[in-house]
Structures are given as C-alpha cells and as structure tokens.
Amino acid sequence: MKIVIIGGGEIGYDLASVLSSEKHDVTVLDRDKTALSRVADSLDVLTVEGNATSVKDLVSATAGEAEILICVTSIDEVNMIAGMIGRRLGAKMVIARIRSDEFSDDNAPLTPSDLGIDVMIHPELSAAHEIAQLLKRSSASDVINLADDRMQLIGIRLEKDSPLIDKSLTEYAANYPELTFRVVAIGRRGRTIIPTGSVKFQNYDQIFVLAETQDINDVIKTTGKKEKELNSVMIAGGSGMGAMIAKILAEDPAKTWSVKLIEPDYDKAEQLAIDMKEIMVLHGNPTDPDLLVTEGINEMDAFIAVTDDEESNIISCLMAKHLEVKKTVALVSKPDFIPLAQTIGLDAVINKKVAASNEIHRYVRRGRVISVTELRGIKAEVIELQATKESKITKKPIKKLNLPEGCVIGGVLRNGDVEIATGETQINAGDRVIIFCLPSAVDRITKLFQ
The missing domain is CATH 3.40.50.720 (NAD(P)-binding Rossmann-like Domain)
Incomplete structure (x- = not known):
C-alpha cells in the first residue's frame, strides 16, 4: 500500500518505522533536514524535503497518489492544509492529527469532512483516556477494552512472591477451574513470548491475560495482587x-x-x-x-x-x-x-x-479489521477481526487450523455473547475474533479472514 506521511517528528517516525516494517511503500515529507536524516538513516522509506503546505512539494512527495495520506506535524493548521491539498491532488484517504477540540465538537461550524479529512486523530487525548482507564485497575500495567468492553486484556507484572512463579500455564488454568481466562503473551527480559501450555512463569514476567470484564478482579487475585480503590x-x-x-x-x-x-x-x-x-x-x-x-x-x-x-x-x-x-x-x-x-x-x-499508531493502524489494515492495539513494552499486537462466510478461519475448529507461528486466538464475540477461545472453538461467519500475535504473523493471520 502506498502511504505518504507528512511530518517526520516523533509520531511520523514511529509510524514510518511500523508501516515500512510491514512492507508498505512509505514516503515521509518534512522540511527539517535533521528529522529526515534520522528517518533515511534507519528506515527503508523514501524521504522528501519540503513544505507541508506547498502544492509543489506535496506533488514531489506523490501525495496525490497515496492510498493513505497521514498528516502528523506538530501544528494543527499545517495538518489541515496539507490534508486539504492532498485530497484535491487525489489521495484516497486522509488522516490528520488535530488536537483542537473546536473541530470535534458536535456544534462545530467546520467538520473534518468539510476539510477533506476522513479521520481525525488526537494521540494525547487517546493516551489520557488510557491513563484514566489504568486508574480503575490499580494492579494492572496495561488495560485494553475489547469486544465492545465485554472483555478486557490486562498486563500484570509478577513479583517474586507471586503464587504463579514456576507454575506452567496448564497448571495455572487447572488450579482455577471456576475462572475462564487465557494468558496470551509474556514479556520476559526483553523477549516476547506467545506461550503454550508448558511455558512456566518466572520472576518479574510481564503477563497479559484476557478474560471477561466481570471476571478481571478475580483473575488479578490469582496472581497474588490485590485491587485497591x-x-x-x-x-x-x-x-x-x-x-x-x-x-x-x-x-x-x-x-x-x-x-x-x-x-x-x-x-x-x-x-x-x-x-x-x-x-x-x-x-x-x-x-x-x-x-x-x-x-x-x-x-x-x-x-x-x-x-x-x-x-x-x-x-x-x-x-x-x-x-x-x-x-x-x-x-x-x-x-x-x-x-x-x-x-x-x-x-x-x-x-x-x-496511541497514535494504534488509531491509524485500524485504517491501514482496512476490510475486516475492527481494531489494532500495540502492547507496550513487548513486540506483540492485539487485533480484532470479523469473519465472513468466505473466511478460511471458519472452516475448522481452532485446534485443526494451521495458525501462523507466534499467534494465538484469545476470544470470540458472537451475537452479543463473549467466549474465551479453546481448541474446540468453532469460528462462524459474523464472529468478531480477538487475536494476539507477533508483528511477523499479522499479515498471515489477517489473510485467514479474507
């Protein structure tokens, strides 16, 4: 996919890094030579020095040929003008970082669509909501709402006195038969593990557990931590x-x-x-x-x-x-x-x-992708996909599917009901499926839903 990023600052660089690693054709435009040098020296992308509000420079960056034009400079007005020009030049989708509340208000005289902008993102506001969510789960390092808030993924750091230390995932599940949950990823000394049942927990593991929202407090207790108001x-x-x-x-x-x-x-x-x-x-x-x-x-x-x-x-x-x-x-x-x-x-x-990358990824991976969330501190992503009648994922129970290595199906939302996935789970057309995988497996698992 051809993607043009306007702005090579922190967010532009991060997006270029992620998108280029996924083999997209990425071009970055910025007038700051230092920012462009950083991008060109470390990433496999094309860089163009120029002004984001110049038609000539946007044409040089092939903004009009972009399937997605992403405007993420530090100035709202520049992003708006670049988005408007890019749309007129022929960009199919325009995403712009706009932090002013004046354009998101219901009574605003101008809306993003009036400016030719398809998606308006506000990374700081998204991060603020994440922090507010973390305050409601005192023991968690990460809290991600999934399946219309019916499920939650929480990150928990295991201390050396945790009762889970040296226990395998199979033993963990067997000790709590009354609870339905799934450990979907482990961060361990800089490594990311998509675990199997035989993997044992170690001191200071960062574990990511998926469960129904109503069961999260009980799951937290099993790790030796207590929720405090x-x-x-x-x-x-x-x-x-x-x-x-x-x-x-x-x-x-x-x-x-x-x-x-x-x-x-x-x-x-x-x-x-x-x-x-x-x-x-x-x-x-x-x-x-x-x-x-x-x-x-x-x-x-x-x-x-x-x-x-x-x-x-x-x-x-x-x-x-x-x-x-x-x-x-x-x-x-x-x-x-x-x-x-x-x-x-x-x-x-x-x-x-x-937070910005998570918002934008949903639009880069269009089609059946409902949401994409990058887990902090480990190299893994949470993807929410919807199955269709033609999807290969619906042909067999999970245990008989040849899932890509580094990938696990965590849960399913079906007709308003949620289910933690097991090997016996059969995915049907219309189901929303929550998947955890390493970046290298994203494209392969997504193809199973096409």
Whole structure:
C-alpha cells in the first residue's frame, strides 16, 4: 500500500518505522533536514524535503497518489492544509492529527469532512483516556477494552512472591477451574513470548491475560495482587495531557476523584483553575521533590507524571513509589525507556506515539479489521477481526487450523455473547475474533479472514 506521511517528528517516525516494517511503500515529507536524516538513516522509506503546505512539494512527495495520506506535524493548521491539498491532488484517504477540540465538537461550524479529512486523530487525548482507564485497575500495567468492553486484556507484572512463579500455564488454568481466562503473551527480559501450555512463569514476567470484564478482579487475585480503590490523584504537568486527564476524572460519572494538578506556568495554572473548579491547581515545578512532599504526595493513591521531560517523569514516579503511592504512571516517549521503566519498579508507562499508531493502524489494515492495539513494552499486537462466510478461519475448529507461528486466538464475540477461545472453538461467519500475535504473523493471520 502506498502511504505518504507528512511530518517526520516523533509520531511520523514511529509510524514510518511500523508501516515500512510491514512492507508498505512509505514516503515521509518534512522540511527539517535533521528529522529526515534520522528517518533515511534507519528506515527503508523514501524521504522528501519540503513544505507541508506547498502544492509543489506535496506533488514531489506523490501525495496525490497515496492510498493513505497521514498528516502528523506538530501544528494543527499545517495538518489541515496539507490534508486539504492532498485530497484535491487525489489521495484516497486522509488522516490528520488535530488536537483542537473546536473541530470535534458536535456544534462545530467546520467538520473534518468539510476539510477533506476522513479521520481525525488526537494521540494525547487517546493516551489520557488510557491513563484514566489504568486508574480503575490499580494492579494492572496495561488495560485494553475489547469486544465492545465485554472483555478486557490486562498486563500484570509478577513479583517474586507471586503464587504463579514456576507454575506452567496448564497448571495455572487447572488450579482455577471456576475462572475462564487465557494468558496470551509474556514479556520476559526483553523477549516476547506467545506461550503454550508448558511455558512456566518466572520472576518479574510481564503477563497479559484476557478474560471477561466481570471476571478481571478475580483473575488479578490469582496472581497474588490485590485491587485497591484509588481516590486521590496528583498530576505532574498541567498543560496538554495533564489537563485532559484531570478533566476526564472530574467528569467521571462513576465516582468523585480528588485531583491535584501541578503546572509550572503561572498564566496556564491560573486559567486551568478558572476552567476546572472541581480540581486543585497548584503553580510550581512538578519535578521539585520538596513541592511534591509539601503538597502531600505521600498521601496520594496515585501519581501521574506527564511533563515534557520524560527522565523527570520516571524519577518523580520512582520517588512517589518510594513514598508508597499505590499507583504510578509516567509518560515516556523513547521506546528503550518503556521496558526499563517497568523493570525498575514503575507501575505503568504511557506512550502517546503508540496511541497514535494504534488509531491509524485500524485504517491501514482496512476490510475486516475492527481494531489494532500495540502492547507496550513487548513486540506483540492485539487485533480484532470479523469473519465472513468466505473466511478460511471458519472452516475448522481452532485446534485443526494451521495458525501462523507466534499467534494465538484469545476470544470470540458472537451475537452479543463473549467466549474465551479453546481448541474446540468453532469460528462462524459474523464472529468478531480477538487475536494476539507477533508483528511477523499479522499479515498471515489477517489473510485467514479474507
């Protein structure tokens, strides 16, 4: 598939890396020579130096021939103009990163479609919703809702005192016959394992378990962890994502949260205090240990660090963990930091580039693909696909299917009912199937649904 990416920054680079590894024909346009050099030196993609709002430069980048044009510069207006020009030039689908709420509001005078944009993505807002979801599962490092929220995939780090250590997956399932769940992936010392029944759990494994949403709390207990209710939250970094998280929590219909938001810019802090009267806004340096202690970080249930300085996010979360805060979440952009952060004791890390990649992948893999989610810290993806009458996946029970190596079917949504898949499960036309696989197996498993 021919894909043109406008913007070679963090998100553009990450998308180019993922899409080129999947053998798509990718072109990246940017006017920053340094950003383009980074892309050209490490990825198998074509780079074009030019202005995203120049018709001439967009023609040079073959934007009009693109099956998908992805506009992800750091400026909303540039993305909108590039998308409009790309559409006029002939791009079949236009995806644009637009962070302004003015275009997503129901009463907006201009909608994305008016601008020729098919899909509007907001990575920061997606990441903010992920963090809010993590606060509702205190023991989990990852929480992904699947099958219309009827199933959840949770990530849990096994401590050395976990009752699962040295037990095989087969023994684990046999010890809890009353529960229906499936361990679909394990992250172990930088390796990703799609496990079989004989694999044994080890200290500090990051395990990913799929179960019906109503059973998740019971599944968590089997790992030796206990769910704790979180009520008070301190957020370091008030602009951008921090304000979004605070707003999501303030508007939570299920419970009332006590939220403290720390913002270093006085004018922004003042405006936040005016806009969000339900929360306490503090003016100060969110990475200052003295300020955090003075404002009662040790009395908080959760601490979230979403400043632009990811090293400071990690350090402040470690300090919060040292002060026995129950849940810490750090915003981390560098891929190398993600497995490291969990190894040194952070509860969860969020990467907004992954959030953008997950949103865009659903449109790149069109057809029967309902959703695609990349798991943080390990090289595995969760794909939700729908079977048709012609799909090869419907011809035999799962145990008789020749599934690609590095791939496991986790669950099925059928006529509103959910089922954790076993070898005996027969997939029918119309079923929505949740699959976990290594990137190398994605194309092969997708073909079984065509």
